[in-house]
Amino acid sequence: MTINVILEGVISFLLIAGGIFVFIGSLGMTHLRDFYMRLHGPTKATTLGIGCILLASMLYFWGAQGKPDIQEILITLFLFITAPVSAHLLAKTGLHLQLPHVDKTQGRPSELRDEEIGDKPVPHPDQGHG
Amino acid sequence: MLAIALKISLALVILALLLNVYRLTVGPSLPDRLLALDTMYVNSIALIVMMGLWLNTKTYFESALLIAMLGFISTVAVCKYLLRGDIIE
Structure with missing residues (x-):
């Protein structure tokens, strides 16, 4: 009885926390x-929120059916692995397309050298075609 | 208690999906829309999991896993297309 009440409270808390984070x-x-600021929200808060919701679902079905199941753990692990990868690719895409940013956003694409800007060709240090 | 928490959480996730739709339609650049889509599939996974809690069934977890995998693959594919002009080089 009391264990069920405590479990229900934990599941409710995890559900509400997950909804708030999402x-x-x-x-x-x-x-x-x-x-670059907008990239922060989904990659951290939403991933944590979906982890809370999937944990709540796993606890609920564990309490209802009596045996643990690893399907939700599978989804949580997959999301926790893939969310940083897609965020990294999105940041690279934004830097590649040179999206406008406000002044408070610091940093710039540092890997662009002079010959990649494409205004005038810079001679190569070894061959010197120019 | 669980039913009330489920209703509050469903309302919050639906509001989050509406905000994503706003960013998807308004978003000034292409990576903004891509980020909105990427967030939308994560939120739809939350919605599907909570629908499973609501209906007390585990039928929909495979669809949630499929949405997770296909959403990640599609995000990576569109990012590669925007970065390199080609998906598989």
């Missing part, structure tokens, strides 16, 4: 002013 992540993605 909402904050999407609110940050909508509200911030810059693509």
Whole structure:
């Protein structure tokens, strides 16, 4: 009896925490002013929120059916592995397309050398075609 | 208690999906829309999991796993296309 009440409280807390984290992540993605700022919301808050919701679902079905199941752990692990990869690729895409950013966003694409800007060719140090 | 928490959480996730739709339609650049889509599939996984909790069934977890895998693959494919102009080089 009491264990069921405690489990229900834990599941409810995890559900509400997950919903709040997902909402904050999407609110940050909508509200911030810059693509590089907007990238923060979904990659951290939403991933944590979906982890909370999947943990709540796993606890619920563990309590209801009496045996643990690893399907939700599978989804959680997959999301925790793939979310940083897609965020890294999105940041690289934004830097490649040279999206505009506000002044507070520091840093610039440092790997662009002079000959990659394409204004005038810079001679290669070894061959010197120019 | 669990039903009330489930309703609150469903409302928050639906509001998050509406915010994603706003960013998907308004988003000034292509990576913004791509980020909105990437967030939308994560939120739809949350919605599907909570629908499984609501209906007290485990039928929909395979669809959630499929959405996770296909969403990641599609995000990587579109990012590679925007970065290199080609997906498989």
